[in-house]
Amino acid sequence: MTANEALAQLEQRAAAELHAATDEAALRAWNTKFFGEKGEMNAALRLVSTLPADQRKAYGQDGNRVKQSLLTAYEQKLAIEKEASLLANLAANPLDVTLPGRTMSAGGIHIATRVMREIDAIFADMGFQVFRSREVEDDQTNFELLNMPPHHPARDMWDTFHTKTPGVLLRTHTSPGQIHVMKQFAPNPVRAVLPGMCYRYEAITTRSEIQFEQVEGLVIGPNITMADLKGTITAFARRLFGQERQIRIRSSYFPFTEPSIEVDIDWPKEDPNADRLTKGTGWLEIMGAGMIHPTVLRNGGYDPDVVSGFAFGMGPQRITMLKHAIDDIREFWKNDLRFLGQF
C-alpha cells in the first residue's frame, strides 16, 4: 500500500470514528488519538520526510487537506456537543434567574453612637461647643469641687468605683467636666456639652447599667436665668422627640445646682407603651438640671456676682430606650447583632 493509500484509509477511519463519538469525552479522546503528540494523523504527516522527493509535495498537500478537514469537522461537532450538554444540564438543574441575590450585609453605626451624635448635633446647632473630658477622675473634681466635701451625705447618690490609687476613681457622672470647662474658659461666657461614659457601682437592672453614657451641658454668662434653661431644654426635647412635646419641671436636689430641677416630657397618649413608660402619669423624666451653685462657679474660676449659669445632665441610653421602645438597657453593650441590626 502506498503512503497516499494509507493516508486515504486513515482519513476514512478517522472520519468514521469521529462520526461515532457522541459526547464531549469521546470527542476529546478522538482528538488525542489522531492529533495528540503521538497521534496517528501527526505520525502520518511526519512520513513526508521519508518519501522520495518527487512524491513529497503531493503527499504533504494531501496530508494538510485531510488534517484541516478532520479538525474542522471535530471543532464543529465539539461545539454542537457542548451546547447540547449545557442545555441538558440546564433542563436537569433549572436555574431561576429571578431569585433575589444574596445581600452583602454592611456594617452600621451603633445605635448609642447614632443617638449621641444626634444629641450633639442639636446642641451644636444651638451654638454649644462639644467637649470630651476624662473618664478616670480625681475625687476632688468628681465630688469636692462640685460642692460635696468628704463625708458629704449627697455622695451616696453616686455609688463609686474607686481605683487602688487613693483619690482616683471612675467618674460617676459627666458633671466633673463642668469644672474642666470652667477652668479653661473663666471668666468668659461659655456654652458647652460634654458627652461621655460614666460608671456606677450599682445593681444592674433593666433601667440601670454600671457603665452608661451621659451628656452634660452648661451655659455661663451674664444674666443667665432659669428661663434660659427651660427654653434650651424645650427646644432640645422638641427637636429630638417632636414639635408637640411639652416639658414639665419638678424641683429636685443636686449639691452642685441651686435651685435644682428634674425635667419631664409629656409622652404621646396614642403610643401603646405610654402607660407603662410613664407609670400612668403621662410624663417621663429625661434629665436633672439646675442653676449652677455659686460655690461651684467660684471653684471653676468665675465670680458668681458677675455671671450666672445653668447645667443639665441626661442619660442618652434612657432617652434611646424611650425613642425606640427598648425595654432592657443591657441590650446596648451586649453586641447582639439581632438587636443592633434593627436600627
Ligand code: FA5
Ligand atoms: C446626675 O448624674 C447629675 N450629674 C445630673 C445633673 C447635671 C444635674 C447637671 C444637675 C446639673 P442622675 O444621677 O439623676 O444625675 O443621672 C442623670 C441621668 O443619667 C439620669 O436621668 C439617667 O438618664 C442617667 N443614668 C443615671 N444612672 C444610670 C444608670 N445606672 N444607667 C443608665 N443611665 C443612668
